[in-house]
Amino acid sequence: MYMKVLSLFAAVVLMAACSSTPKDSGNANGAGLGNNGMTTGSGIGNGSVRPGTQEDLAANVGDRVFFQYDHTDLTPEGRATLDRQAAWLKQYSQLTVTIEGHCDERGTREYNIGLGNRRATAVKNYLVALGISSSRVAIISYGKERPAVVGDSEDAFAQNRRGVTIVN
Amino acid sequence: MTMMAAFLPRVWTGFGAALVLTILTITAPARADLNLDLTRGTLQPIPIAITSFLGAGAAANTGQRLAGVVSADLERSGYFRPVDPSAFTQDPAALQGTPRFADWKLLQAQALVTGAVSVQADGQLRVEFRLWDVVAEQQMTGLAFMSTPDNWRRVAHKVADAIFKRVTGVNGYFDSRIVYIAETGPAIKRQKRLAIMDQDGERHQFLTNDNTLVLTPRFSPNSQEIAYLSYYGGKPRVYLFNIETGRQQVLGDFPGMTYAPRFSPDGGKVIMSLSDGSNSNIYTLDLQTRHQTRLTDGPSIDTSASYSPDGRQIAFESDRGGTQQVYVMNADGSGLKRITFGNGRYGGPVWSPTGEYIAFTKLAGGHFAIGVVHPDGTGERTLVESFHAEGPTWAPNGRVLMFFREGSSSDGRGKSASLYAVNLFGGNERRVTTPVDASDPAWSPLLP
Numbered sequence: 001m002y003m004k005v006l007s008l009f010a011a012v013v014l015m016a017a018c019s020s021t022p023k024d025s026g027n028a029n030g031a032g033l034g035n036n037g038m039t040t041g042s043g044i045g046n047g048s049v050r051p052g053t054q055e056d057l058a059a060n061v062g063d064r065v066f067f068q069y070d071h072t073d074l075t076p077e078g079r080a081t082l083d084r085q086a087a088w089l090k091q092y093s094q095l096t097v098t099i100e101g102h103c104d105e106r107g108t109r110e111y112n113i114g115l116g117n118r119r120a121t122a123v124k125n126y127l128v129a130l131g132i133s134s135s136r137v138a139i140i141s142y143g144k145e146r147p148a149v150v151g152d153s154e155d156a157f158a159q160n161r162r163g164v165t166i167v168n
Numbered sequence: 169m170t171m172m173a174a175f176l177p178r179v180w181t182g183f184g185a186a187l188v189l190t191i192l193t194i195t196a197p198a199r200a201d202l203n204l205d206l207t208r209g210t211l212q213p214i215p216i217a218i219t220s221f222l223g224a225g226a227a228a229n230t231g232q233r234l235a236g237v238v239s240a241d242l243e244r245s246g247y248f249r250p251v252d253p254s255a256f257t258q259d260p261a262a263l264q265g266t267p268r269f270a271d272w273k274l275l276q277a278q279a280l281v282t283g284a285v286s287v288q289a290d291g292q293l294r295v296e297f298r299l300w301d302v303v304a305e306q307q308m309t310g311l312a313f314m315s316t317p318d319n320w321r322r323v324a325h326k327v328a329d330a331i332f333k334r335v336t337g338v339n340g341y342f343d344s345r346i347v348y349i350a351e352t353g354p355a356i357k358r359q360k361r362l363a364i365m366d367q368d369g370e371r372h373q374f375l376t377n378d379n380t381l382v383l384t385p386r387f388s389p390n391s392q393e394i395a396y397l398s399y400y401g402g403k404p405r406v407y408l409f410n411i412e413t414g415r416q417q418v419l420g421d422f423p424g425m426t427y428a429p430r431f432s433p434d435g436g437k438v439i440m441s442l443s444d445g446s447n448s449n450i451y452t453l454d455l456q457t458r459h460q461t462r463l464t465d466g467p468s469i470d471t472s473a474s475y476s477p478d479g480r481q482i483a484f485e486s487d488r489g490g491t492q493q494v495y496v497m498n499a500d501g502s503g504l505k506r507i508t509f510g511n512g513r514y515g516g517p518v519w520s521p522t523g524e525y526i527a528f529t530k531l532a533g534g535h536f537a538i539g540v541v542h543p544d545g546t547g548e549r550t551l552v553e554s555f556h557a558e559g560p561t562w563a564p565n566g567r568v569l570m571f572f573r574e575g576s577s578s579d580g581r582g583k584s585a586s587l588y589a590v591n592l593f594g595g596n597e598r599r600v601t602t603p604v605d606a607s608d609p610a611w612s613p614l615l616p
Contacts, residue, residue: 108472
């Protein structure tokens with residue numbers, strides 16, 4: 001069982017590594033920016049964030065990963081974020097999550113729904129490969145219906161091409 | 169509907185060169201490439217005088233309003249230019265006989281519409297009209313319609329359709345409806361609901377509340393039902409909305425997200441995409457038997473399926489070749505053929521009601537375009553280029569398309585979305601007025 005998980009993990013990493021191109025930094029880490037790893041209690045923001053909540057995930061782990069235009073491969077930054085998410089989900093093993101797949105506005109509505117599903121699935125598959133039970137991880141695609149930020153700049157588009165982990 | 173007076177089957181010769189040009193551009197799409205600039209720049213609309221319909225008693229006010237709706241329909245088509253009624257020198261009562269053609273020639277009207285409206289003893293509204301060729305001094309057509317008084321707008325649209333067809337030789341499209349997505353609220357939390365209206369924006373009605381995200385509505389062939397995507401309960405699925413009863417039901421029992429629905433031309437099936445997470449494939453659901461049939465299979469996003477009007481073929485988009493492109497296949501999934509090869513990505517194909525074109529949304533160089541192409545891949549042309557234009561739908565006669573534009577949010581107004589209509593040659597673009605922001609239009613067939 002242990003071996004199986006390990007080899008699955010390796011396969012995912014290889015797949016992602018050979019098909020992804022590094023993206024320019026700057027907006028790659030979103031809500032998780034500046035936080036390396038788990039919460040230490042030293043307090044980004046305020047100390048009132050309850051452990052094991054969406055706020056905890058967003059502030060101290062990183063609740064989202066970003067994608068390149070018309071791509072569904074995880075970036076190295078994205079995989080690092082998901083590594084932390086997997087550890088966090090193992091710590092709070094009672095939680096279930098839904099992965100939202102989102103796209104920027106530079107695509108047609110229906111194609112973006114398909115693309116959002118793929119992005120959400122890429123995130124889910126990575127978490128599952130790290131040992132999170134697939135029954136704990138649901139997916140939903142919002143296509144381009146729920147941008148995170150408003151704007152027509154490449155920076156805004158980059159922030160909207162994302163997979164967001166939502167605690168149910 | 170009964171024929172009131174036989175029209176003279178003589179060729180209408182009075183319109184001169186302008187009419188000839190119009191007929192050519194309307195009826196000869198094969199020459200559209202040659203005529204593109206001509207149709208954009210130099211189309212001469214036919215001057216038409218539309219007089220108030222003579223009304224008595226309970227129908228006294230209706231006559232003016234009927235003429236107003238007919239006039240607005242014909243003007244909006246781009247093929248007619250209504251003459252200013254304040255210059256008219258013959259009143260509706262005098263026009264119940266043969267018109268004084270010299271008066272109308274003086275106003276340079278080439279066509280004249282006269283009519284009368286009354287409420288019958290049984291409460292029925294009776295509307296009659298005649299279309300006159302002013303230059304040839306003869307009647308072209310005359311029809312009478314009976315309906316209930318509250319249906320007067322639809323009768324006016326039917327009059328406009330009859331005039332359009334008699335003059336252009338092409339079916340009209342005015343007695344039809346639009347279902348679309350009404351948008352309110354900020355971009356990051358946009359509220360979307362189903363709305364329906366007449367093709368001219370009147371008789372507007374919201375069909376759903378704003379609690380549930382809904383997208384991409386499409387009419388059934390009898391215009392009684394709408395297939396659409398709803399995020400009800402956080403489980404996005406294709407739903408069916410019955411316009412008369414307001415009843416909504418999920419379509420089919422699929423294991424994952426379904427989206428991008430369209431009816432088959434006979435109304436018996438809905439075609440849609442089913443996502444397995446990574447890939448989306450095209451399925452049909454038989455509305456009678458509830459039998460599901462898978463039509464495509466592969467590691468790609470196959471979506472936006474649209475039947476040809478004879479039901480024998482299906483256009484759809486797929487990224488199986490690396491980027492979004494439009495493909496055509498037989499209705500059973502065989503005989504696959506890619507039909508778009510230009511620069512950029514092609515999506516959202518919609519087969520025209522005449523069968524001769526497939527409309528699409530194109531992305532190239534960071535911009536959107538609406539275009540058309542023949543089903544064999546030839547004759548591609550762009551109708552509209554824009555920062556963001558998307559989602560074409562065809563008027564019932566296949567000569568006009570409606571689509572939506574989104575504004576740039578960097579212009580300081582925040583996100584905006586509006587409906588527009590444009591003709592098959594990219595000309596006569598008009599904004600369609602809606603009470604709130606609007607997207608995802610779908611045009612009904614001509615109403616019965």
